[in-house]
Amino acid sequence: MEEKQLNEKESLELITRMIRNTQQRIERGNGIPFLIWGYTTVLVSLLVWFTLKSTQNYYWNLLWFLIPVIGFTAMTISMKKEKKGVTTYIDKVIMYVWIVIGIAAFIPAPAATIMEGFPILFIVTLLISIGTAITGLIIRFVPLIVAGFIGMFLSIFCLILGNALDSVLVFAALFLIVQVIPGHILNWKGRKHV
Amino acid sequence: MFKQLDPLLHSELRLAIMSILISVEEADFVYLKEQTKSTSGNLSVQIDKLSEAGYIEVERGFVGKRTRTVCKITQVGIKAFEEYVESLKEYLNL
Numbered sequence: 499m500e501e502k503q504l505n506e507k508e509s510l511e512l513i514t515r516m517i518r519n520t521q522q523r524i525e526r527g528n529g530i531p532f533l534i535w536g537y538t539t540v541l542v543s544l545l546v547w548f549t550l551k552s553t554q555n556y557y558w559n560l561l562w563f564l565i566p567v568i569g570f571t572a573m574t575i576s577m578k579k580e581k582k583g584v585t586t587y588i589d590k591v592i593m594y595v596w597i598v599i600g601i602a603a604f605i606p607a608p609a610a611t612i613m614e615g616f617p618i619l620f621i622v623t624l625l626i627s628i629g630t631a632i633t634g635l636i637i638r639f640v641p642l643i644v645a646g647f648i649g650m651f652l653s654i655f656c657l658i659l660g661n662a663l664d665s666v667l668v669f670a671a672l673f674l675i676v677q678v679i680p681g682h683i684l685n686w687k688g689r690k691h692v
Numbered sequence: 693m694f695k696q697l698d699p700l701l702h703s704e705l706r707l708a709i710m711s712i713l714i715s716v717e718e719a720d721f722v723y724l725k726e727q728t729k730s731t732s733g734n735l736s737v738q739i740d741k742l743s744e745a746g747y748i749e750v751e752r753g754f755v756g757k758r759t760r761t762v763c764k765i766t767q768v769g770i771k772a773f774e775e776y777v778e779s780l781k782e783y784l785n786l
Contacts, residue, residue: 503702503703503704504702504703504704504707506697506780506783506784507784508704509697509702509707509776509780510777510780510784512704512707512708512711513707513711513777516708516711516712516715516727516728517711517712517714517715519727520712520715520716520727578755578756583719583720583722583723583726584716584718584719584720584723585716585717585718585719586715586716586717587716587717589717590717
């Protein structure tokens, strides 16, 4: 492309072509954040379940804090490695949705350590499912929408099970459905479009 | 009487850069080069012209050891682009 003068028709065609090319290129999803948070949560949940079950020592609940530590570290590394050439408004909107969901999910965490029977697992799974469904609707990706709504429905089981240790297993299974599986589908679809 | 088309935008490469930036939040030099199929030298000159006019913001940073130039359209740029499109429509009777 040169610094060539265009006539009016060519100008309009160029604008249309550039905007269309950009839109086609950027609507590819990225499942990496879903996989990072999904796998981290599933593995930490199983670790918590196993240690609590085998020791009955509730101090092992502190292991939950491994989720933000591992998650944020992996996200920082992944973002540095995969610097995209372009950031869209959709990327920004999705980022804001997850910042709000993330903050909302971490705020009740201290309450769970003080108040017995506080339904933290239900709150977290409900919030994450809402975030997943909203992301799916924004990028128009059906597996995310479906996973989000299934998650919202299944999160009720975390509430029903309450403080029973097995609710941790339900929590892990929910993250598998809401984050890990759609994350893999999103990556697979993304690769297919490259 | 037709409005005169903004000479800064009425050039192939600069218009292509602005068309990309109007539809995204920000784009880096490599992406713009790839999309416009231009040479680094020419792209760099046109980016500087748009930046001097206040149409775009240019941020130069580092990713590891490599430099990364990121461009973003400004409010002035958005207004100029919208006016340019309006003028085009008038010319083309759209």
